[in-house]
Amino acid sequence: MTTTAEDSDLLRAAVRGALSQLSSSADVRRAMATPRGFEDPVWHRLARELGLPGLTLPERHGGGGLTEAELAIAFEEAGASLLCAPLFATAGLAVPLLTALGDEAAIARFGPAIAAGELTATVALAEDAGRWQPDSVQCAATPATAPAATPVPASAATAPATTSAPAATPAPTPEWVLHGVKNYVVDGGTAGLILVIARAGGELGVFAVRGDAPGLEREPLVTLDQTRKQARLVLRATPAERVGTGDAASAIARATAVSRALLAAEQTGGAQRCLDMTVDYAKSRIQFGRAIGSFQAVKQRLAEMLVQVESARSAAQAAATAAAAGDAELEHVAAIAALVCGEAYTWVTAQTVQLHGGIGFTWEHDAHLYFKRARASALLLGSPSELTDLIGQQLETIVR
Numbered sequence: 001m002t003t004t005a006e007d008s009d010l011l012r013a014a015v016r017g018a019l020s021q022l023s024s025s026a027d028v029r030r031a032m033a034t035p036r037g038f039e040d041p042v043w044h045r046l047a048r049e050l051g052l053p054g055l056t057l058p059e060r061h062g063g064g065g066l067t068e069a070e071l072a073i074a075f076e077e078a079g080a081s082l083l084c085a086p087l088f089a090t091a092g093l094a095v096p097l098l099t100a101l102g103d104e105a106a107i108a109r110f111g112p113a114i115a116a117g118e119l120t121a122t123v124a125l126a127e128d129a130g131r132w133q134p135d136s137v138q139c140a141a142t143p144a145t146a147p148a149a150t151p152v153p154a155s156a157a158t159a160p161a162t163t164s165a166p167a168a169t170p171a172p173t174p175e176w177v178l179h180g181v182k183n184y185v186v187d188g189g190t191a192g193l194i195l196v197i198a199r200a201g202g203e204l205g206v207f208a209v210r211g212d213a214p215g216l217e218r219e220p221l222v223t224l225d226q227t228r229k230q231a232r233l234v235l236r237a238t239p240a241e242r243v244g245t246g247d248a249a250s251a252i253a254r255a256t257a258v259s260r261a262l263l264a265a266e267q268t269g270g271a272q273r274c275l276d277m278t279v280d281y282a283k284s285r286i287q288f289g290r291a292i293g294s295f296q297a298v299k300q301r302l303a304e305m306l307v308q309v310e311s312a313r314s315a316a317q318a319a320a321t322a323a324a325a326g327d328a329e330l331e332h333v334a335a336i337a338a339l340v341c342g343e344a345y346t347w348v349t350a351q352t353v354q355l356h357g358g359i360g361f362t363w364e365h366d367a368h369l370y371f372k373r374a375r376a377s378a379l380l381l382g383s384p385s386e387l388t389d390l391i392g393q394q395l396e397t398i399v400r
Contacts, residue, residue, distance in 0.1 A: 047117025054115025061111035079269030094121035101244035139180030188231030342378035
């Protein structure tokens with residue numbers, strides 16, 4: 001589906017308007033204090049009124065049929081409001097992987113429930129080392145020796161974090177079982193569908209695991225960012241269904257690039273919101289009879305924040321455009337965006353805390369929530385050092 005600039009503006013206005021009602025500071029603080037990290041009414045409105053979880057899924061499977069460029073707009077607004085919802089896990093991680101694998105049967109089975117907000121999903125790649133690198137995967141998939149599946153209940157997104165959430169529709173009898181550990185899984189404690197990256201023999205594969213699958217243990221983690229829940233998963237002969245065929249390495253790489261592009265958009269939105277709130281504060285905070293924004297040192301710091309935000313926006317938009325166009329250099333562009341936006345968001349949030357003075361260090365002010373989100377997000381899909389190494393390797397390939 002082709003969208004115009006006017007369509008994009010309308011989408012942004014719709015998402016911003018909805019989030020102004022659903023993701024205020026009070027809403028964020030209330031949701032992040034719950035074990036699940038989000039509230040069903042909010043998630044269902046995002047799905048049913050805005051169609052965000054399935055925005056890039058095909059229309060024939062209940063999705064919006066739009067591209068990653070449009071979804072990036074929604075992620076930018078979500079980042080600005082610190083949305084507490086499984087949007088990144090579902091639409092930013094799981095949907096790109098399902099799409100990259102090109103398994104039409106799997107998309108047909110899971111897509112409608114995801115688009116309707118009835119099924120939340122996530123991707124489990126990192127293990128105890130915390131690296132988002134396929135070459136670090138040790139989790140093993142072996143052929144099942146006996147059937148081990150039960151019918152799936154319908155309430156996918158309503159289970160508490162300490163229990164398992166079911167998938168939306170019954171799946172065929174699993175032909176694989178998984179053994180291993182996955183860590184730092186975004187919304188891994190509540191997702192009804194977990195796409196686990198594991199090794200089957202000598203190749204990588206993607207395996208769909210139901211949230212209520214036997215042998216699956218989910219331990220909520222205590223993390224710096226309270227607005228985005230993570231979990232550690234232990235799989236002990238857990239039944240799974242393989243998604244896609246053959247070595248999935250290229251699909252995983254492409255999906256990771258799309259996820260990095262979407263996360264970069266979210267980081268840009270958060271950085272912009274921090275800049276806006278800091279400018280407003282500098283205009284209203286009076287010291288020595290004048291607004292602190294009139295002091296040269298503060299002006300310079302605000303100007304540097306603006307440069308960082310605009311640099312992040314350029315990188316994020318380039319990555320989203322490359323993802324939408326299926327650009328051959330998407331992985332390279334997305335890695336650059338992940339590095340630039342992660343560092344920009346981290347730096348801008350630190351300045352936000354600093355320039356707000358005493359109030360910026362308090363629990364009551366939202367500055368610390370953005371700072372924590374920035375710090376955690378910068379490590380979510382690869383640390384800065386890992387991204388730097390990856391970009392160097394990509395450049396060598398491009399130059400050759």
